[in-house]
Amino acid sequence: MKILVCISKTPDTTAKIAFTDNNTKFDANGVQWIVNPWDEWFALVRAIELKEADPGVTLHLLTVGEADADPIIRKALALGGDEAIRINAAPTESQFVAHQIATLVKEGNYDLILTGKETIDHNGSTVGGLIAGETELPFISLATKLERQGNTLTITREVEGGQEVCEVEFPVVVSAQKGMAEARIPNMRGIMAARTKPLRVIEPAETISYTETLQFELPAPKSGVKLIAPDQVEELVRLLHEEAKVI
Amino acid sequence: MSILVYIDIANGKIKKSTHEVISYGADLAAATGDQLIGVAIGSCQDQLQELGSFGLQEVIQLGKEIERNAPAETDAWAIASLAIEKKATTLLFSHSLGGKLLAPLTAARLKAGIVSGVISLPDLSNGFSVKRSVFSGKAFAKIAIKTAVRVLTINPNSYSVKQTGGVATLITAALTTPSTRIRTKNIENTAGALSLTEAGIVVSAGRGLKGPENWGMVEELAGELNAALACSRPVADAHWRPHHEHVGQTGVAIAPNLYVAIGISGAIQHLAGVNRSKVIVVINKDPEAPFFKAADYGIVGDAFEVVPQLTAAIKKVKTS
Numbered sequence: 001m002k003i004l005v006c007i008s009k010t011p012d013t014t015a016k017i018a019f020t021d022n023n024t025k026f027d028a029n030g031v032q033w034i035v036n037p038w039d040e041w042f043a044l045v046r047a048i049e050l051k052e053a054d055p056g057v058t059l060h061l062l063t064v065g066e067a068d069a070d071p072i073i074r075k076a077l078a079l080g081g082d083e084a085i086r087i088n089a090a091p092t093e094s095q096f097v098a099h100q101i102a103t104l105v106k107e108g109n110y111d112l113i114l115t116g117k118e119t120i121d122h123n124g125s126t127v128g129g130l131i132a133g134e135t136e137l138p139f140i141s142l143a144t145k146l147e148r149q150g151n152t153l154t155i156t157r158e159v160e161g162g163q164e165v166c167e168v169e170f171p172v173v174v175s176a177q178k179g180m181a182e183a184r185i186p187n188m189r190g191i192m193a194a195r196t197k198p199l200r201v202i203e204p205a206e207t208i209s210y211t212e213t214l215q216f217e218l219p220a221p222k223s224g225v226k227l228i229a230p231d232q233v234e235e236l237v238r239l240l241h242e243e244a245k246v247i
Numbered sequence: 248m249s250i251l252v253y254i255d256i257a258n259g260k261i262k263k264s265t266h267e268v269i270s271y272g273a274d275l276a277a278a279t280g281d282q283l284i285g286v287a288i289g290s291c292q293d294q295l296q297e298l299g300s301f302g303l304q305e306v307i308q309l310g311k312e313i314e315r316n317a318p319a320e321t322d323a324w325a326i327a328s329l330a331i332e333k334k335a336t337t338l339l340f341s342h343s344l345g346g347k348l349l350a351p352l353t354a355a356r357l358k359a360g361i362v363s364g365v366i367s368l369p370d371l372s373n374g375f376s377v378k379r380s381v382f383s384g385k386a387f388a389k390i391a392i393k394t395a396v397r398v399l400t401i402n403p404n405s406y407s408v409k410q411t412g413g414v415a416t417l418i419t420a421a422l423t424t425p426s427t428r429i430r431t432k433n434i435e436n437t438a439g440a441l442s443l444t445e446a447g448i449v450v451s452a453g454r455g456l457k458g459p460e461n462w463g464m465v466e467e468l469a470g471e472l473n474a475a476l477a478c479s480r481p482v483a484d485a486h487w488r489p490h491h492e493h494v495g496q497t498g499v500a501i502a503p504n505l506y507v508a509i510g511i512s513g514a515i516q517h518l519a520g521v522n523r524s525k526v527i528v529v530i531n532k533d534p535e536a537p538f539f540k541a542a543d544y545g546i547v548g549d550a551f552e553v554v555p556q557l558t559a560a561i562k563k564v565k566t567s
Contacts, residue, residue, distance in 0.1 A: 017385040126351040133355020141348040159317035160257030162436035210360035230548025247507040
């Protein structure tokens, strides 16, 4: 079995969100970068578990990014995986990223392609579906559980009002979310091993540009909390009804 | 030329977020002069013609005999074929579970530019650009779509529903999709009747409640407000509440009109999932809780005293 886990580099959850160049670029000054939590905690850790259960599993990690993404892909390799691939291009839009991954998937004979359900910076939730659409592989979105028996995967995914259990044979694209696995912390052995694991850098495939980010904007700051005394709940109800008009 | 709206049907019912997407489509169609067409897949207990009152001119129902709980990935093929047949320039989905599945698959088939999580009508003054929510609700981005066909998913609770009256023409046709290797084994209904992402009001509680046995008063408040229930991550991780109620960075992201947070300190990871709420009420006994900085209204007090009083006060207003 050959697994490809797609990894994104994202600003740390607690990073200050600010923009430069007339609000056209994210201000990376002083920002700590991390492996996108959805990719790391759920997609990658579940893939590592599958490899632990079957040493015959080959696990590749992939990112689309420039050289500054190398430390992030090494961080992911410290958790597990055999080798990493970096497609050497700035991830400008989801369709660009998906096209790069789809191109590699078509050549790489992967049985399972795992993505996180979204990144914490762009929150698009589109890359998994776009990869599946382009490669014409089956797509299972928002999976919370994944079990393997031979070439068959039993996957639980979130649907409106509940959960759906489905079965599918390889190959398949799956987007992972909470429930799939428990977050892990890399150990020293993993960190040391990650330094020498192969990291293959390949050049991007050509594609058209679908969208372009024109400008960012920060929301208007909150005007400040209006405190109500704990014995004045009627006043809160009045404010919610008459001032905020939400009840 | 047309604008195609995907009618999201779950468990035989039209989802509320579909009404928002149709209203969005109606306002867009008024600006572009396109025809507004809805596409529904599978059986539906609701009257599809009545979606005309939100602005749909025509509803095309594919495979009306097919009973199922959730959309199938192969529906994207049928939606894409219909988009070509109807010369659709824009396809609209809700940024719901169904939309997140089908919109990217449809966009890939049509080679259409896709923008998800859209929060307002496009700016047509120079091409076609839309605003979307980014950085987990901490910023917005204006994105231009450069392709001739565009796919948008609209964030739930970001566009107000407008009912104008009118009846849509209903056309039924067979559902033609390729075979799929995915076999559905079973579906388990776990959530309450009210969808968390669609709910106008959400009542949420955290570790301050001390244990799962104390959720009764939270449920009563939610019941009085007709609100959906949510919780913080530690509460879900401790199995006090089911995981599908977890809102935050790694849980569900929501944007209700009113979010009531009880005994939740307001860690940045939690705020990332709720900061798009229009009004936030925080009840916490710790005046230093960071959540107060993100709140519109706050009560510094003991939840065990405040919450039952609040429920009673709402009940009193409703009956008066």
